[in-house]
Amino acid sequence: MSNSNRTPEEQALMTKAAAVLPGGSLGNLRLDEEHAFVVREGRGSRVIDVSGNEYIDYLLGSGPMVLGHAHPKVIAAATEAMMKGTTFFTQNAYAIELAERIVEAMPCAEQVRFVSSGSEATYNALKVARAFRKREKILKFEGGYHGSHDYSLMSLAPSGNTPFPQPEPSSAGIPRAIQDTVLVAPFNDLNAVEDLLDRYHDELAAVIVEPVQRTIAPQPGFLPGLRELTNRYGVLLVYDEVVTGFRLAYGGAQEYYNAVPDIAAIGKIVGGGFPLAAIVGRREIMESYDQGSVTPDVYVPQSGTLNGNPVAAAAGLATLEVLREPGTYEAYHARAATLRNTLQRLFDEAEIPAQVSGIDMMFDVFFTEHPIVDYRSTLVDKTLNRIFDNTLLDNGILKSPGKLYVGACHSDEDIERTIEVFRLGVAAVRDA
Known part of the structure; x- marks a missing residue:
């Protein structure tokens, strides 16, 4: 969400963070000033910030929370x-x-x-x-x-x-x-x-x-x-x-x-x-x-x-x-495949040169016509990535700037909502 939805309490925490944490962050993940937030809690596939904004979480704590938060x-x-x-x-x-x-x-x-x-x-x-x-x-x-x-x-x-x-x-x-x-x-x-x-x-x-x-x-x-x-x-x-x-x-x-x-x-x-x-x-x-x-x-x-x-x-x-429960990986991977394949199809239909690179459970977008096979093929302009990622954040979808983790916690409803927001992100890129 943008900072227009940020409460004074959350803004005060961010000001404190800037004073006591290098770069105001806990590590290398830093959202831009307009979109930065402080998490209050996580439940299942969602995180909620201090201002009460809710996100479907595809950051998943940088990967470990495959079952979701507070399982x-x-x-x-x-x-x-x-x-x-x-x-x-x-x-x-x-x-x-x-x-x-x-x-x-x-x-x-x-x-x-x-x-x-x-x-x-x-x-x-x-x-x-x-x-x-x-x-x-x-x-x-x-x-x-x-x-x-x-x-x-x-x-x-x-x-x-x-x-x-x-x-x-x-x-x-x-x-x-x-x-x-x-x-x-x-x-x-x-x-x-x-x-x-x-x-x-x-x-x-x-x-x-x-x-x-x-x-x-x-x-x-x-x-x-x-x-x-x-x-x-x-x-x-x-x-x-x-x-x-x-x-x-x-x-x-x-x-x-x-x-x-x-x-x-x-x-x-x-x-x-x-x-x-x-x-x-x-x-x-x-x-x-x-x-x-x-x-x-x-x-x-x-x-x-x-x-x-x-x-x-x-x-x-x-x-x-x-x-280990029977069917866990099958269901998890099927939903992840739906999400990744749909995103690639949306870019293709919009005639936007884009590669949804990775595997079903973790992927990201590179705006290029060329296949992504090694580090040097990832060295493409990131301007459209910022537009796409910020559109997702503005509409309640959280991912890191470099990767989207799909978890076993993500429901069919999460996937459907995410695809709706993907459509907005693709449109924002097309109109940029």
Whole structure:
């Protein structure tokens, strides 16, 4: 909604935020001044701001709230756990059971190490890969996001002119030494990957990839091809499944695309809206975290105050139980497909060059005639995106500037209303 609907109470909160939070925000998500708001509460597929405006939520807390906000089973489980104590820094039954569920679900998971964020998960996955392979370099894909650590921020948002495989820092404060240990390839390009593995395999510990890179779907054969190439050259394959885990399928992207990595980082959904993530992988690799099982040159110390805390683990268990119910994914994916396919059809009918890129459960729009296959193909003018996104916000549809998450919480009525607003957004773009 526009700031004309903002109450003095909400405006006062935003003024306070600007004073005490860098940029007045909690992170990188910043809506423009006219459309910014402060959330009061969330219920199911909706969020309500302090001024009382209601939105159908396709931000979903940046992905974890696939069941919607304040899901009764998740709240009940977390509350029950909380009443027994919030954290202990020792084993607890909830964490052990959640680890067991993850091992059952994820094809690559033989053991689990809990952490508290996706950034920690990918950072530690890369570290254990380097320790296990006893090599320093990693290969990542241009535009791939793996959290806020230094390795992730190499070529996250580069100019698009840097020659491969040279990395380009996307943040200040990163030591030059990090650059020297990262190689970069274009997403969906197996020939480029093969060339780099052929040249650098003796130095490479791992290839890390988002199976769906932001809102760029893998081309048919890309992930199986990565698996074959990394096996051939003796390099570990790491999936960043922080976003895709338990979203594409119960077993994540590795089940959905039938291509299994050596290690995966998971987060978001698995914590049920609480701070919880994990590194999962083959036992022989994960044993590097166990000082009693490996030699010092392979041992990786890793700990965290809230690792596997019972409240987050209980919420994660409840979330997975709901997702395991028969028909959940089928219904969820069908509604998501309706939404994505309808948006593409609306642009086509309006003769607006646009690509609704991604997969049914998470997608965004790029205003171009060209297919979106890698980071450089996303470098198109964003003026029309701002018009489209702001039209959605003005009409009660919330998404991030870069992605729309469809959840299992979204009802047929939500989808119908969203399509009505999509029509307004398409018209606004057409008339711009």
